[in-house]
Amino acid sequence: MSTSVAEHGQGAGLSPEHGGHVLRVAGLQSEFRSRRGTVKAVRAVSLELEPGQRVGIVGESGSGKSAFALSVLGLLEPPGYVVGGEVILNGRNIAELDDRQMQTVRGKEISIVFQDPMSALNPVKTIGQQITETIRKHQPQLGKKGARAAAIELLRDVEVPAAGRRIDDYPHQYSGGMRQRVMIAIALANQPNVLIADEPTTALDVTTQAQVLTLLDRLVTERGTAVILITHNLGIVAQFCDVVYVMYAGRVVERAATADLFAHPVHPYTEALLRAVPRPDQLAQGPLPSIPGAPPNLAEVAPGCSFESRCPLGRGHKLCRTEVPVSTAAIGFGSGGATAECHFAKERVAEYLDGDATTA
Amino acid sequence: MLKLVLTRTAASLVAIFGASILAFVLLRVAPADPARLLAGPFATEEVVEAQRVALGLKDSLVSQYFRYIGDFFQGDWGFSFSVGRPVIDQIGSRLPASIELGLYAFIFALVGAVICALLATYRRRRAVDHTINGFALFGLGTPPFWLALIVLLVFFGILDILPGPEGRLSPRQEAPPEVTRMYTIDALLAGQLGTFFDAGKHLLLPALVLGFAPWAFFFRLLRASLLEVSGEQYLATARSKGIRRWTAFRRHALPNAFLPTLTAAGLIFAALLAGSVLVESVYQWPGLGALVRDGVIEQDYAVVQAFILIGAFAYVVVNLVVDILYGVIDPRTRTGSAVTK
Ligand SMILES: Nc1ncnc2c1ncn2[C@@H]1O[C@H](COP(=O)(O)OP(=O)(O)OP(=O)(O)O)[C@@H](O)[C@H]1O
Ligand code: SF4
Ligand SMILES: [Mg+2]
Numbered sequence: 001m002s003t004s005v006a007e008h009g010q011g012a013g014l015s016p017e018h019g020g021h022v023l024r025v026a027g028l029q030s031e032f033r034s035r036r037g038t039v040k041a042v043r044a045v046s047l048e049l050e051p052g053q054r055v056g057i058v059g060e061s062g063s064g065k066s067a068f069a070l071s072v073l074g075l076l077e078p079p080g081y082v083v084g085g086e087v088i089l090n091g092r093n094i095a096e097l098d099d100r101q102m103q104t105v106r107g108k109e110i111s112i113v114f115q116d117p118m119s120a121l122n123p124v125k126t127i128g129q130q131i132t133e134t135i136r137k138h139q140p141q142l143g144k145k146g147a148r149a150a151a152i153e154l155l156r157d158v159e160v161p162a163a164g165r166r167i168d169d170y171p172h173q174y175s176g177g178m179r180q181r182v183m184i185a186i187a188l189a190n191q192p193n194v195l196i197a198d199e200p201t202t203a204l205d206v207t208t209q210a211q212v213l214t215l216l217d218r219l220v221t222e223r224g225t226a227v228i229l230i231t232h233n234l235g236i237v238a239q240f241c242d243v244v245y246v247m248y249a250g251r252v253v254e255r256a257a258t259a260d261l262f263a264h265p266v267h268p269y270t271e272a273l274l275r276a277v278p279r280p281d282q283l284a285q286g287p288l289p290s291i292p293g294a295p296p297n298l299a300e301v302a303p304g305c306s307f308e309s310r311c312p313l314g315r316g317h318k319l320c321r322t323e324v325p326v327s328t329a330a331i332g333f334g335s336g337g338a339t340a341e342c343h344f345a346k347e348r349v350a351e352y353l354d355g356d357a358t359t360a
Numbered sequence: 361m362l363k364l365v366l367t368r369t370a371a372s373l374v375a376i377f378g379a380s381i382l383a384f385v386l387l388r389v390a391p392a393d394p395a396r397l398l399a400g401p402f403a404t405e406e407v408v409e410a411q412r413v414a415l416g417l418k419d420s421l422v423s424q425y426f427r428y429i430g431d432f433f434q435g436d437w438g439f440s441f442s443v444g445r446p447v448i449d450q451i452g453s454r455l456p457a458s459i460e461l462g463l464y465a466f467i468f469a470l471v472g473a474v475i476c477a478l479l480a481t482y483r484r485r486r487a488v489d490h491t492i493n494g495f496a497l498f499g500l501g502t503p504p505f506w507l508a509l510i511v512l513l514v515f516f517g518i519l520d521i522l523p524g525p526e527g528r529l530s531p532r533q534e535a536p537p538e539v540t541r542m543y544t545i546d547a548l549l550a551g552q553l554g555t556f557f558d559a560g561k562h563l564l565l566p567a568l569v570l571g572f573a574p575w576a577f578f579f580r581l582l583r584a585s586l587l588e589v590s591g592e593q594y595l596a597t598a599r600s601k602g603i604r605r606w607t608a609f610r611r612h613a614l615p616n617a618f619l620p621t622l623t624a625a626g627l628i629f630a631a632l633l634a635g636s637v638l639v640e641s642v643y644q645w646p647g648l649g650a651l652v653r654d655g656v657i658e659q660d661y662a663v664v665q666a667f668i669l670i671g672a673f674a675y676v677v678v679n680l681v682v683d684i685l686y687g688v689i690d691p692r693t694r695t696g697s698a699v700t701k
Contacts, residue, residue, distance in 0.1 A: 075596055078484050099605050107602035119593040122612050124690050134601035170691040186601065 021088070022193045022226050023049040023072075023110070028085035028095075030064075030071040037299035041067040043250040044085065049194060052224045056237040056258070058273070059247030062295060065230045066115075068247070069196045073112055074102055090193060108138045111187040115199040117179035121171040127182055128167040131155070131189060138190040154185040159215060177208035181215065188219055195220060196228045201236070213240065234273065238262060246270045249295050249306040256330065256338035264352045266330050266340035268313045305343070319343050364693075368683045372676045379672030380432075383665045384425050397659065398441055432669065438662030442654070447666045450651060455670070456541030457528060458640075458647035462632035463542075464563050465571035470625060472571070473578035480579075481586045482609065492579065499576030505638035508569045512642065515565060523562050525644040533558045566643045570636055574628045581624060585617040592616075615689055622689075626682035630675045634667075 030042040041064045049055055057065050070076045072087050074094065087095040094105050114120040121130055131151040135142060142150060148167070155163035158181040171179055180200060187195055200216065201209040213236060220227050229240055237244055237258065244261045246254040246269065254267035265271040272291045293310030296302060304321040305314060314320035320343060328345035330338040342348070395411040396403075403411075412418055416427060431437070437447040476496075480489040515522040523530060528543055536546040536555050543559035589595070590613055598608035635649035648667065655663030687693050 073600060075599055103602045103604055105602070106600050112600045114593055114597065116593060120597045122594040122598070122616070123692060124616055125612070133598070133603065137602050172692055183597070186597070
């Protein structure tokens, strides 16, 4: 895979006029409750995903990316609770469904790959048992034999060598990269419309990371699966995603088509992330750069912009200290539909447009 | 798998051999002189000496040991002079009573602990968890004989809904035809429901009292491992496949949570089978515990010796079963090449 920015074609960019969303999340809110207070981990996040589109979510540790993913799937466990919002998947709000109704949704219409393949597989069940579990759940007509054959086929597809033999192995007999391939096989077993991959390569070494990502790229392209890829790695975003959502303190602070985001970061947080590394094509490896300062305490949300204390642009600014910025359309860039949550979004877009005009 | 069974069985045989030597040596170093005991306190030294020769006590230790083992396997477990019956007869009549009591106590403890641990963890209700946990702490700290007396006082003395300390059956109740010599089972086999309920009523209190501390112990072990396992990522994976919460829990969490409990369960099971001196005394239960206590008091070492060997045997067999079960449940103990993190 090359490292050029968003080069593959599928629904490139944002197109708000397009109504055919496979997934539309609106104002999703989740919190973790404890004796010491309530952590508002996801604070009204909205997200749109078209069929076959790839959306990236980046943001520093604790910004609520995993909580968001689990909330979408309804898999948040106490003390975590979804407290508001809609999750419209294939036209119906799955946030309203109960555990019984969700049976036909999870693993069938939407699935997830977790970060750590070491702990995501049950150590006392064979790889085959864990793949066929999902096949038999959603394609019972295949029967036991058919499910096993399908599982072997899947293992071949995720490039596990000697699949016919290794299907009866246990997870501890697989390497980390192979286990993540198995997780991908499980997630794609029933051809879901949406795949959420929560840092699928973070736990792997660099070479394996690249292999697994190339594999994922091929599989979702073949199947036309829409992907939400959560990552710390801006290089992966540049390679893989059409659209990027930048999360900060439980909010989406900026979203834009990948190329636009790298060229014109509107939100000062995004800019700081990009500024911390010299060139986008050098981002390919390594985690998100760190930015001075600490994210706010999500248990007691202060007035004003949550990035204020760390913001080079707005620190100390009265408006930023007292008023919560609203999501502002960053009109004027190529594909449109970009937003940023900053009091100065309009000015910054105007600056970019001026700059582009003078250099053009 | 076969290799596992074979190596574990070999190890078990070694353990039983060790126990047999211990039991043998015990008798040789015990303060009481069996020849003197048999001959009586007023016998002359010559008579005692003759008795020693008759008992084979003059032979070399090695040949004595082999004769002892040979006799043991032929069912000659020595003679209990304090009662005047062969040891094997005595144990044969007492062992089923202890096994039946221990079995029920074990079942109460384990089934109760599984249910309580699920109640305390699955729904994550703090109040339920705290209540059961408090009860378990009480169970771990309570002396069984004290508890035995208290519940006897309440259910027999005050409420009078359960039988008093009268052994395994009501005085006028006939024992069921002998098959296993466990009355509840034999009664069911013979279709005697009345006998079954009578035996069950007599078992209830002692089995509950005997099982209380093991219940508390199992509960705490299971609760801890259930809490640990229920946070595991692979449960989320299972649920992300569309498996319902309870099904995922039953299929992926329960077997894994059982592993740490298995070893403890085996040891406790063996201990329960061997009988309990104090609880058996309170309920007049004609089990092994009382027999061994009397054996020790009377310096009737043949009884004690047989008990040691049987106890060792029970421990070893139970552990063997546990080891094999472990291999069945956890593949990591079967295949050596663990690539753990
Ligand atoms: N089980 C939990 N109990 C309490 N708070 C939690 C729990 N899980 C997450 N949180 C809090 O919720 C917030 C969001 O966490 P989340 O795991 O979604 O972050 P993330 O963006 O996925 O971070 P990372 O990049 O490290 O995976 C954090 O502030 C975290 O402290
Ligand atoms: S609103 Fe103010 S503090 Fe927040 S990001 Fe924009 S400039 Fe910075
Ligand atoms: Mg995360």
